[in-house]
Amino acid sequence: MNAEPNDASANFAHAVAALVGRPVGSGKASVAPDPVNQPMIRHWAAAFEDANPVYTDPEFAAGTRFGGIVAPPLMLQTWTMATPMITGIAERGGAPVPSEGISPMTVFDEAGFVGTLASNSEFEIMRYLRIGETISATTIIESVSEQKKTRIGPGHFVTWVTTYVDDSGETVGLQRFRILKFKPEGVPS
Template sequence: MNGEPEVHEESEASERSEEFEARLKAYEGRPAAATGVGRDPVNEPMIRHWCEAMGDTSPAYTGPDAIAPPTMLQAWTMAGLSRSPERTAAYDELLRLLDESGYHAVVATDCEQEYLRPLRPGDEITFDSVIESVSDLKTTKLGAGHFVTTRTDVRAGGALAGTHRFRILKYAPARRPKKQAPGPPEERRPRPVVNRDNAGFWEGVARHALLIQRCTGCGDLRFPWLPGCNSCGSPEWDTVEASGDGTVYSYVVMHHPPFPAFEPPYAVGLIELAEGVRIVSNVVGVPYDKVRIGMPVRLDFRRYDEELVLPVFQGVAE
């Protein structure tokens, strides 16, 4: 007799859960964005900026027969800083339902793209999106929630050019244990992957030297280390030691998720060295919220344990 109320309550909770998930599933197949039009036609300036940011020097993206890099597929559909005017009421309703049910946090998890034909400068872009799936309740380290996947069909001149699937997690943040007094992390930092192509770089770091590869065929500097030259294809190279001067080319501040041996928030910078190559590393010596693009930095080496030494960059007062 004592167990009956508990069983009854569990049954009611299960029914409510099934009812809620049925409401979510009802949104599958409904439009998320309809009759969207790209803000700009496919154009050479955007292709150039993309290739410069990615360091992609493929000749396929320049000249009279240029095509757009396939991975730019989503870029032609983006609405900039403004809210997408094509987003449907159904998609807004789905997000609101999840918000009101406690799944108010959101994180983008992954995307998938399929390319059917190349896009070329002058192509006019149209697109439409559908809510492809809403998952059952999933438990993650971030918290319990539902994955929402949208599928966007991108067209050029009315013909399907590619498909972009984008997935987010709407979740209720998991309760975190109270933060204890600061102290050294119990976990060691992950070890870098050392292989035959980059072993020389890590040998240099061990003796506090940041080594940059230099092609002996054309003289181009390159980083990270590669087995051959992107410019001329030569497999022959030597190294030059970086002076240590650089500037913050770009950066992010890591707040979440927490990871053993790291104590967020902290700044991770894309550092442009005086020699012209770029390297990703921590920006230290200044508060994370004071890091700025263009900030001068200076190379330093920090020991994290008995085995691990890493190059980091100290902010320099201007």
């Protein structure tokens, strides 16, 4: 195996470095299609068997430090999710909605890192959301690791951070989502 860098690997390294700080998609904020609301909170709490009454019992919630119903913190991502479009999903590579702009992941795909494995997701919650609030989100590429050797093939961990804000622009939470973009073992480059 030749460890000497070549033009292709130098170009790839430069393209990967240029991703850091770059917006994902169009770069415009994704605005929640609906404000935070009781029916969605109720369905979420039921689906996850989360019986915390601060999510579903107005009388109980009124007597807490929140003064009313609040959304479960990990619902944060849910509010800005677009309604999936099934038509054309195969042509979009499995993406539930058409994306605006060029995907930063194209850099990896073109270099043979065509495999994608979700690694982990971390949330940082600044405060609970209240019924009636509308939030929006922007996402940037936060970091890209050096190439790692993994059991499924060589790859790079790509982390993007989504910042969620309320109507006044106050940050209410962050989500770091990490994937591994890899070259599947046994697949020619």
